Amino acid sequence: MDYISSRVAGIHQGEIRALFDKAQGLSNVISFGIGEPDMDSPAEIVEAGSQALAQGMTHYTANAGIMELREAIAAKARQSRIPVDAKNCIVTPGGMGALALSILCTVNEGDDVMVQDPTWLNYLGQIKLVGGKPVFVPTYEDDGFKLTVEQLETYVTPKTRLLIINTPNNPTGSVLEYKDLMEIANFVKRHNLLVIFDEVYDSFLHRGKHESIATIDGMAERTIIVNSFSKSFAMTGWRVGYAIAPEAIIAKMTVLQENMFSCVNASAQYAALYALQHPFLQRPMLEEYAKRLEFMKSELSTIPKLSFFNPSGSFYIFLNITRTGLTSSEFAYNLLNKKHTVVIPGSAFGACGEGYVRIAYTLPITKLQEGLNRIREYVEELL
Ligand code: PLP
Numbered sequence: 001m002d003y004i005s006s007r008v009a010g011i012h013q014g015e016i017r018a019l020f021d022k023a024q025g026l027s028n029v030i031s032f033g034i035g036e037p038d039m040d041s042p043a044e045i046v047e048a049g050s051q052a053l054a055q056g057m058t059h060y061t062a063n064a065g066i067m068e069l070r071e072a073i074a075a076k077a078r079q080s081r082i083p084v085d086a087k088n089c090i091v092t093p094g095g096m097g098a099l100a101l102s103i104l105c106t107v108n109e110g111d112d113v114m115v116q117d118p119t120w121l122n123y124l125g126q127i128k129l130v131g132g133k134p135v136f137v138p139t140y141e142d143d144g145f146k147l148t149v150e151q152l153e154t155y156v157t158p159k160t161r162l163l164i165i166n167t168p169n170n171p172t173g174s175v176l177e178y179k180d181l182m183e184i185a186n187f188v189k190r191h192n193l194l195v196i197f198d199e200v201y202d203s204f205l206h207r208g209k210h211e212s213i214a215t216i217d218g219m220a221e222r223t224i225i226v227n228s229f230s231k232s233f234a235m236t237g238w239r240v241g242y243a244i245a246p247e248a249i250i251a252k253m254t255v256l257q258e259n260m261f262s263c264v265n266a267s268a269q270y271a272a273l274y275a276l277q278h279p280f281l282q283r284p285m286l287e288e289y290a291k292r293l294e295f296m297k298s299e300l301s302t303i304p305k306l307s308f309f310n311p312s313g314s315f316y317i318f319l320n321i322t323r324t325g326l327t328s329s330e331f332a333y334n335l336l337n338k339k340h341t342v343v344i345p346g347s348a349f350g351a352c353g354e355g356y357v358r359i360a361y362t363l364p365i366t367k368l369q370e371g372l373n374r375i376r377e378y379v380e381e382l383l
Contacts, residue, residue: 007292010128012370014121015348019332023342030371031342032359035170037234037315039288042281045233049271057266063258064250065091065242066266067275073242076276077225081215082244082362090250090257091264091272095200095228095241100126100226101253101260102196102243103162107132109236111161116147118318118349118356120170120198135160138352141309141320149187156187162194165213168201171349171358172313172318178211185216193223195223200241201314203232203282208312212243221246233275234285238268289315292361292368299372305379318346322355324382332357338381339374 016033023029040046057252064070070086077084092098099122107113109131115123117136127134137155139145147165165184167176176184188195195213202210214223228241257263259314275281296317300308305323321331328345344360346353361368 001242007129011125016121018343019336019342019344022333023333023336023340026336026340029340029342030363030367030374032361032363033342033344033370034044034360034362035316036236036362037231037285038362038364039234039285041233041235041238042275042285044281045235045271045275048274049054049238052267052270057270059266061263061266064089064254064261065264066269066273069269069276072276074271075243077200077214077244080210080212082212082220082225084220084244085358087247088244088250089165090243090245090253091269092241092243092248092253092257093239093261093264094230094236095198097239097257097261097264098224098226098228098241098243099123099196099198100140100227102245102249103127103130103132103257104256105192105249105252106224107162110159112157112159114152114155114160114163114193116146116164116166116169117351118171118346118353119164120166121349123164132161133159136350139172139174140352141200145169145172145309145318146176146180147184149183152187156191156193157358160191160193162196164196164198165186166198167315168199168204168210168311170201170314171316171344171346171353171356172309172315173204173316174309175208175312176207176211181211181213182216185219188213188222189218191270193222195219196226197223198226200228200231202227203286204289204315206290206311206314210313229272229275230283233272235268235272235275235305236269238265240264240268240272256337289361292365293317295365296359296361296372298370303372303376303379304383306375317359317361318353318356319343319359320356324379327383328354328357335375335378338376341371341374341378343375
């Protein structure tokens with residue numbers, strides 16, 4: 001007898017996981033596949049979490065999270081001109097928890113949900129879980145991998161309810177500027193849509209300033225901001241993220257969280273509060289990533305047959321491999337088999353990712369160098 005519900009039957013392991021599983025069986029692997037900072041969480045944050053435990057923060061917290069953290073999240077948003085307070089904020093198990101609760105609370109069966117192509121994969125499973133239909137909106141390197149209103153207008157349907165925006169973007173590293181967001185906001189208002197604005201990479205900006213769509217007139221009431229401590233403070237394993245949204249949506253998400261996970265780990269919430277109060281703790285990590293990016297760009301530009309989209313944010317580089325004549329899957333699997341090096345095929349992120357592979361430079365420079373040497377050898381052997 002098959003005990004698996006039809007609701008989850010169509011949800012599968014992503015290609016990224018499949019590649020990691022394959023890499024497990026190989027020796028001396030260099031992985032450019034890992035979408036998380038390689039540094040440990042800053043020691044002071046770990047200490048704040050430990051102290052919380054020692055002081056008895058070992059109990060359930062309020063379902064929406066501890067009030068001090070919700071207030072700190074709201075205060076940070078207000079600094080970015082988003083007019084909210086604690087009742088607009090919920091603390092969730094990572095950004096993924098915020099996304100899951102947002103989608104469960106707002107998408108009905110049969111609704112269309114627009115996502116950028118290429119896209120971070122986990123949106124798709126969550127949309128399918130609620131019976132929604134992901135609608136891929138193509139983006140191209142020539143347009144800086146940005147969503148354009150022209151494409152959005154082509155793909156919007158009477159059933160479209162939600163648009164998911166991710167900036168800085170995984171996997172491309174593109175960033176939407178204020179003028180881009182203004183145009184998208186006009187489109188969203190014209191079609192009366194809701195937006196999930198996933199900004200989990202907002203600390204990883206290579207130039208300019210992170211802009212939020214919620215600051216634009218008439219958008220705060222139709223935007224759910226999703227953010228997380230995972231990437232910005234190297235805290236992936238703590239599982240703390242949050243959503244900022246209109247009060248009615250947060251109230252529903254809170255009731256849903258009560259029924260699903262109760263609350264986020266108490267000590268992790270105190271660690272996250274400490275992180276938010278000490279943003280300078282990010283600095284060493286961000287400086288290291290800036291150095292790595294420059295290193296990667298200068299090395300990659302000397303490898304024949306490859307070019308890359310110059311990223312404006314995130315810790316990914318989307319490498320254009322079309323001139324090798326291989327599909328992205330062939331490129332990635334052959335590279336793994338021959339050189340024990342992991343990159344993620346762009347096709348795993350959607351049809352528009354074909355012709356690219358994603359490289360995460362979440363490794364120390366010595367390892368990056370070794371990995372790039374292997375890629376160079378691999379490409380030269382193709383010539
Ligand atoms: N959103 C994007 C675009 C991501 O890449 C990730 C993680 O890789 C997340 C959300 C969720 O991160 P977390 O649940 O660790 O906060």
